[in-house]
Amino acid sequence: NAGVTQTPKFRVLKTGQSMTLLCAQDMNHEYMYWYRQDPGMGLRLIHYSVGEGTTAKGEVPDGYNVSRLKKQNFLLGLESAAPSQTSVYFCASSYSRSPEETQYFGPGTRLLVL
Amino acid sequence: SQKIEQNSEALNIQEGKTATLTCNYTNYSPAYLQWYRQDPGRGPVFLLLIRENEKEKRKERLKVTFDTTLKQSLFHITASQPADSATYLCAPRVYISGTYKYIFGTGTRLKVLA
Numbered sequence: 582n583a584g585v586t587q588t589p590k591f592r593v594l595k596t597g598q599s600m601t602l603l604c605a606q607d608m609n610h611e612y613m614y615w616y617r618q619d620p621g622m623g624l625r626l627i628h629y630s631v632g633e634g635t636t637a638k639g640e641v642p643d644g645y646n647v648s649r650l651k652k653q654n655f656l657l658g659l660e661s662a663a664p665s666q667t668s669v670y671f672c673a674s675s676y677s678r679s680p681e682e683t684q685y686f687g688p689g690t691r692l693l694v695l
Numbered sequence: 696s697q698k699i700e701q702n703s704e705a706l707n708i709q710e711g712k713t714a715t716l717t718c719n720y721t722n723y724s725p726a727y728l729q730w731y732r733q734d735p736g737r738g739p740v741f742l743l744l745i746r747e748n749e750k751e752k753r754k755e756r757l758k759v760t761f762d763t764t765l766k767q768s769l770f771h772i773t774a775s776q777p778a779d780s781a782t783y784l785c786a787p788r789v790y791i792s793g794t795y796k797y798i799f800g801t802g803t804r805l806k807v808l809a
Binding site: 624626673678680681684685688 | 727729736740741744796797799
């Protein structure tokens, strides 16, 4: 049981390049989330999904797209990377949106946009 | 402002003492609040959930309080150990943009000195 895994662990992009971050979970969780974490800003929700085939915007969705084609995977895309997207990205999952449900986080992807 | 305030300065305490971390959520009235631990280079890990009617919750050496009047949660680690050194994040569950979400504070870095 690997929990939540993220690929890649680290990436350097040039401004304007695109990339996709992959999140996978093996806990059969319905809900998945993408956050970014920046110094002094805390974790901010980018997009989330309440089930296979669904996505919704979070707090800071601009410049990102997501897809949830399979229940276990949640992809985060950057179509045209900008230096402001330099951050650490965390994926998380939870079984439900119950208020008592905890989120399980992946190890993070460090992205540097030059 | 969607700001959850935690002391941004690191907290250094001596091993064996009690560490107390503060989380202020002035603009919200959450019914649930979670605390997470985050080690360097890793994703957050859930520690405790407290409900608004609980006032206090304990788990081993951890204790969390929930003061709905002061709009503050305190996180205590008794008999602290160097292994407790980490960043601790609070996350109240708030109603934003038509849905409930857990939003995260910036975290407080705790260092327990041997």
